[in-house]
Amino acid sequence: MNFRIYKLFTYLLCSIVILSCNNDKKSNKEVVQTQKPVFEANWESIKANYKDPEWFNQKKFGIFIHWGAYSVPAYGSEWYPRQMYMDTANFNAQLNTGRKGPSKEYLHHKKIWGDQKDFGYKDFIPMFKGEKFDANQWIDLFKEAGAKYVIPVADHHDGFAMYKSNTTRWNAYDMGPKRDVLGELFTAGRSKGMIMGASSHFAFNWSFYNKKDHFDTTDPEYADLYSSKGKDLKEPVSEEFKARWWDRTKDLIDNYQPDILWFDFYLDIPDYADQRPKLAAYYYNKGIEWGKEVVLQDKNFSHEAFPEGTVIYDLERGKLPGIRKLPWQTDTSIGKNSWSHVTNWKSKTANEIVDDLVDIVSKNGNLLLNVGPKADGTIPEDQKEILLQIGGWLKTNGEAIYDTKYWKTFGEGPTEVKKGHHSEGNNEGLSSKDIRFTTKGNKLYAIVLDWPEDGKVNITTLAKNAEYAKDLNISNIEVLGSSEKIEWTQNDQGLLVNMPKVKPTDFAYVIALSF
Numbered sequence: 001m002n003f004r005i006y007k008l009f010t011y012l013l014c015s016i017v018i019l020s021c022n023n024d025k026k027s028n029k030e031v032v033q034t035q036k037p038v039f040e041a042n043w044e045s046i047k048a049n050y051k052d053p054e055w056f057n058q059k060k061f062g063i064f065i066h067w068g069a070y071s072v073p074a075y076g077s078e079w080y081p082r083q084m085y086m087d088t089a090n091f092n093a094q095l096n097t098g099r100k101g102p103s104k105e106y107l108h109h110k111k112i113w114g115d116q117k118d119f120g121y122k123d124f125i126p127m128f129k130g131e132k133f134d135a136n137q138w139i140d141l142f143k144e145a146g147a148k149y150v151i152p153v154a155d156h157h158d159g160f161a162m163y164k165s166n167t168t169r170w171n172a173y174d175m176g177p178k179r180d181v182l183g184e185l186f187t188a189g190r191s192k193g194m195i196m197g198a199s200s201h202f203a204f205n206w207s208f209y210n211k212k213d214h215f216d217t218t219d220p221e222y223a224d225l226y227s228s229k230g231k232d233l234k235e236p237v238s239e240e241f242k243a244r245w246w247d248r249t250k251d252l253i254d255n256y257q258p259d260i261l262w263f264d265f266y267l268d269i270p271d272y273a274d275q276r277p278k279l280a281a282y283y284y285n286k287g288i289e290w291g292k293e294v295v296l297q298d299k300n301f302s303h304e305a306f307p308e309g310t311v312i313y314d315l316e317r318g319k320l321p322g323i324r325k326l327p328w329q330t331d332t333s334i335g336k337n338s339w340s341h342v343t344n345w346k347s348k349t350a351n352e353i354v355d356d357l358v359d360i361v362s363k364n365g366n367l368l369l370n371v372g373p374k375a376d377g378t379i380p381e382d383q384k385e386i387l388l389q390i391g392g393w394l395k396t397n398g399e400a401i402y403d404t405k406y407w408k409t410f411g412e413g414p415t416e417v418k419k420g421h422h423s424e425g426n427n428e429g430l431s432s433k434d435i436r437f438t439t440k441g442n443k444l445y446a447i448v449l450d451w452p453e454d455g456k457v458n459i460t461t462l463a464k465n466a467e468y469a470k471d472l473n474i475s476n477i478e479v480l481g482s483s484e485k486i487e488w489t490q491n492d493q494g495l496l497v498n499m500p501k502v503k504p505t506d507f508a509y510v511i512a513l514s515f
Helices: 003-034 043-049 054-059 089-094 104-112 121-127 135-144 181-191 202-208 220-226 239-256 275-290 350-362 381-400
Strands: 061-065 149-155 195-200 260-263 295-298 312-316 328-333 365-371 435-440 443-448 456-459 476-479 488-491 494-498 509-514
Touching (some): 061 195, 135 181, 149 239, 181 195, 181 239, 195 239, 239 275, 350 365, 350 381, 350 435, 365 381, 381 509, 443 456
Parallel strands (some): 149 195, 295 312, 312 328, 328 365
Antiparallel strands (some): 443 509, 488 494
8 A cells, every 4th residue: 555545544544533532522421411410409309319328327436526726725615716705695695504794715715815806716726736636546546446437527616627628718728737637537537447527517607706896706807717797696697608608518528528428506597498408419419429328417406407318317415215217326525514625624434425325326326426636636635545445345345336226125224315405414324224225137235234233134125925025036145245154044024144253344234145
């Protein structure tokens, strides 16, 4: 073949191939553009297509992290940024504090830091350095504690983002620590097999700060931190602020691809009604795009803000009195009096927390347990010790927690559990008469929540011919963590189990029944 003819033939052939590829690409692009999203921004579509991810219900135990510029004053709680501006009774009345004058945080701030016009919350941010923060150390500790997922606070009410934000200058990458805190935790957590989520509390930023001329909160230079709301306490959320909320939320979703996205209260008020289905549809469609099932959580104080079966329900510092067949979660803190680190932090005991975990899991729930690191990025030793004690218990008894299902009844015993948000302070300690059930495969776990003084446990629910025990044929009984042979008898009064002579753990004792 003549060389010129060969070149012409080759050129024509290549041109045909390129045109064909371009047409294919255009065709594929048109298909992608015209393909209808699975979830549309209305509740009918979301209810029709949503299903609670099974993986969430299997994990049972996660860690929450409240860490931010509010950790610098370390006084009161993570609401210090709000309370430091509460100089009159009307704001205290909103919180039902009963105080008739300025808040203790307001008085403390003036004494220690100076006038709120000259030294405002913004001035804590340069002091928030997190110089000892090590994401890998945190994740290693949480894994040792037995946690399966981690949810750092990404955006709190204060308006300071704990990640590299594309929508606000008030973020930890550009100010304070000058590090992408959320990004580092996500990288460390995912490299170590953790499921990673993020929480947003930003909706309440609209009304979080008291706006008065003798505070720096009315200075227009800082309106993007303290919100653009005016001085009217009843001013509805503006469209401008809702757009800002959406941009921050979308930025968080798109850039970090959280497996869990958790929202605090205020998102459920009527002002955000148009944002809620928009959020759910966008996030769930993103999950499909990423090839994973994602979890959206909300406090849902108004109960109908997110219709049942469209998100996973979360309960703050409270539990449920019985089984909820849909998955749910309790979020609470190691600290009795705060979520963020404060100098007078009061910790719960590991015993109390394990009892809560067992009670919650028996009712088809998960426990999200909060830690409060110091401003320098270290987790206080007392919190570490509690986490390690919980982890030790789970190493012995985890088979009765992880991947389990609720049974026919959650348990038995005389101690009633109060229902609702912020009810944990009204609950009594659980006793050796309080027993909780979980099940997996051919096993039923009866978890006794205190050691019986006489060394004997009588499980009345499992009495011979009792309603729940009719179909149970017990072949073996053991107590997890003990190598001792367990003696037991079953009669019309109950299943009587002689516990081991040596306690296998320091709290909550698991009797495993095989069938």
